[in-house]
Amino acid sequence: MLSCYGITRDISVNGVFVLNQSSPPVGTLIELKIAVPNLSRTARGLHLAARGTVVRIERDGDYASRGFAAAVRFKPILGEEAGKPDLAQVAQLVETPN
Numbered sequence: 001m002l003s004c005y006g007i008t009r010d011i012s013v014n015g016v017f018v019l020n021q022s023s024p025p026v027g028t029l030i031e032l033k034i035a036v037p038n039l040s041r042t043a044r045g046l047h048l049a050a051r052g053t054v055v056r057i058e059r060d061g062d063y064a065s066r067g068f069a070a071a072v073r074f075k076p077i078l079g080e081e082a083g084k085p086d087l088a089q090v091a092q093l094v095e096t097p098n
Contacts, residue, residue, distance in 0.1 A: 006067060008034055015071050016050070023068035028054045030070055050074045 006020030016032065024030060030053070036046040052072030058065055 009067065013074070015055075015069060016052070017067060017069045019065075019067040021066060023057045023059070023066075024054050026054050026057060030054060032070070032072060048074055 004020060004022060004024075006018040008016055009019050010017040011034070016034070018032070030051070032048075032050045032052065034048040034050070036048065038045040050072040052070040054068050054070050056069040058067060058069075060066070
């Protein structure tokens, strides 16, 4: 199995854009592990896992724009039921900057 590292540029409930220099081909099934760091002393870090499919590759531009977009489905965490995110529980773990 191929393994690589990247930086998450954008993330949503159904998708993610990963900055990296060597993207998998469109249509590739992927598994992502995303670490959201502890950004303050009052919040805990968060680890997310998702499976999905590469839907777009961007090869032009500088490092801040090269990478791939994937449609993903996050694995259940905390009190999720039937794959539906319990955003209230996630919000308790991640502190939003003012």
